[in-house]
Amino acid sequence: MNEAAIETHGLSKSYRDKAALRGLELNVPRGSIYGFLGRNGAGKTTTLKLLMGILRRDAGEMRIFGEAMDSEAAQVEARRRIGFVSEDKELYPFMTVGQMIRFTRSFFPGWRRDLEEKYLELFRLPLNRSVPKLSKGMRTQLMILLAMARGADLLVMDEPTSGLDPIMTEEVLQALADLAAGEGVTIFFSSHQLTEVEQICDHVCLIDDGQKVLDGVLDDLKSQYRRIVLVFDSAAPSALAGLKGIDHLRRAGRTASMLAHVDVESVVACTQEFAPLSVEVHPVTLKELFMDHVRGG
Amino acid sequence: MHLRVSFSSGVPIYVQLMEQIKHAVETGAVRAGEQLPTIRKVAEDLAMNPNTVARAYRELEREGAIEVRHGLGAFVADVETGAKTTVIAEAAESLRRAIATGAILGLSEPELRRVFEKELSRVTGDGSQAVSGAGGNRAGTKAGGSGERSSD
Numbered sequence: 355m356n357e358a359a360i361e362t363h364g365l366s367k368s369y370r371d372k373a374a375l376r377g378l379e380l381n382v383p384r385g386s387i388y389g390f391l392g393r394n395g396a397g398k399t400t401t402l403k404l405l406m407g408i409l410r411r412d413a414g415e416m417r418i419f420g421e422a423m424d425s426e427a428a429q430v431e432a433r434r435r436i437g438f439v440s441e442d443k444e445l446y447p448f449m450t451v452g453q454m455i456r457f458t459r460s461f462f463p464g465w466r467r468d469l470e471e472k473y474l475e476l477f478r479l480p481l482n483r484s485v486p487k488l489s490k491g492m493r494t495q496l497m498i499l500l501a502m503a504r505g506a507d508l509l510v511m512d513e514p515t516s517g518l519d520p521i522m523t524e525e526v527l528q529a530l531a532d533l534a535a536g537e538g539v540t541i542f543f544s545s546h547q548l549t550e551v552e553q554i555c556d557h558v559c560l561i562d563d564g565q566k567v568l569d570g571v572l573d574d575l576k577s578q579y580r581r582i583v584l585v586f587d588s589a590a591p592s593a594l595a596g597l598k599g600i601d602h603l604r605r606a607g608r609t610a611s612m613l614a615h616v617d618v619e620s621v622v623a624c625t626q627e628f629a630p631l632s633v634e635v636h637p638v639t640l641k642e643l644f645m646d647h648v649r650g651g
Numbered sequence: 652m653h654l655r656v657s658f659s660s661g662v663p664i665y666v667q668l669m670e671q672i673k674h675a676v677e678t679g680a681v682r683a684g685e686q687l688p689t690i691r692k693v694a695e696d697l698a699m700n701p702n703t704v705a706r707a708y709r710e711l712e713r714e715g716a717i718e719v720r721h722g723l724g725a726f727v728a729d730v731e732t733g734a735k736t737t738v739i740a741e742a743a744e745s746l747r748r749a750i751a752t753g754a755i756l757g758l759s760e761p762e763l764r765r766v767f768e769k770e771l772s773r774v775t776g777d778g779s780q781a782v783s784g785a786g787g788n789r790a791g792t793k794a795g796g797s798g799e800r801s802s803d
Binding site for chain 1: 661664665690691694697699700701702703706
């Protein structure tokens with residue numbers, strides 16, 4: 355019961371000679387809503403496709419609910435427990451919403467009629483409208499409904515709210531909150547909508563260039579990290595780079611800013627030897643952590 | 652009880668929830684013995700993470716502010732909220748006088764706020780936010796605005 359929903363070690367994948375993932379370490383706790391963040395091309399979609407068995411890894415380990423994904427059979431078995439919403443959100447163009455639901459339902463013995471009805475009502479999807487006549491947002495909501503109602507233990511979603519307006523996004527986030535609270539479903543999704551990640555996720559992982567650069571409980575990251583801003587009466591000294599326990603030092607004229615996440619107090623004390631005019635300590639938002647941790651950010 | 656959370660603030664969300672629930676108790680918006688909304692209800696209403704709501708409730712229980720009765724839900728603990736309300740009213744009165752003095756001396760609203768926050772952090776001595784250094788310190792200032800979107 356305590357094993358992670360998803361666990362990877364040294365997960366690697368290259369396309370021809372270009373490395374997409376370079377030894378990714380992931381640990382997605384059961385029951386979490388886990389935000390998987392990174393810039394375009396950081397390796398998010400590749401990771402999701404590896405998890406879903408759509409791509410084959412070059413190296414590394416992958417476990418889903420404790421089961422090693424090292425055979426085709428294990429991969430198929432795991433797929434039964436996972437609802438997947440892909441980035442392109444493909445649906446059959448010749449069906450109506452109602453037909454699409456009935457069609458999908460027929461494949462899943464554990465189909466949840468109660469969830470189907472609940473999310474149908476929440477998303478207000480027109481049963482008789484054909485799929486091509488749905489707005490992009492409605493198509494996405496239908497995909498999400500199909501993934502949610504199949505009675506999966508794990509939902510894996512690639513940019514689930516891309517193309518949704520703010521109301522639709524809120525409805526989807528409400529459905530996710532409800533699914534996690536009521537059904538204990540683990541939700542793993544990639545996104546670069548930082549605001550929605552801050553709203554719904556308890557865990558986040560930030561990847562860049564195929565590797566993890568930051569992960570943890572979001573509220574803990576917010577508690578631990580502080581931005582320290584120093585102002586000097588002449589140019590900010592370059593020797594600040596030698597301060598212990600700081601990251602992402604930036605100097606601009608008379609001002610220097612840096613991140614600290616262990617023992618902020620003693621870092622602040624150490625800055626005194628540079629005789630700053632002022633020292634300010636600020637909480638840090640997810641956006642700032644993102645900007646500071648990704649390449650070129 | 653009306654709960655509102657600023658997700659994009661640097662303040663941990665469970666801390667914001669704890670503070671709002673405590674505030675609701677202190678102002679009498681919820682009274683001792685009354686039931687708090689379920690974790691699922693809060694999570695769904697605010698479209699936020701249920702584990703985060705659960706964490707806020709757990710911490711409040713640890714502090715003795717609420718009682719979690721298994722299978723029944725969370726209830727406001729039976730402490731003397733009346734006494735607290737009186738204390739708050741007295742503190743508010745002293746603060747009003749201090750603000751009036753500051754205003755007479757010509758301090759603007761942001762300046763007053765800074766003075767207040769600085770003094771507060773001096774008293775609470777919250778290590779992570781208390782700041783040393785000469786002149787113009789601000790501690791615990793909220794960073795970031797709302798409605799941020801990553802550009803890509």
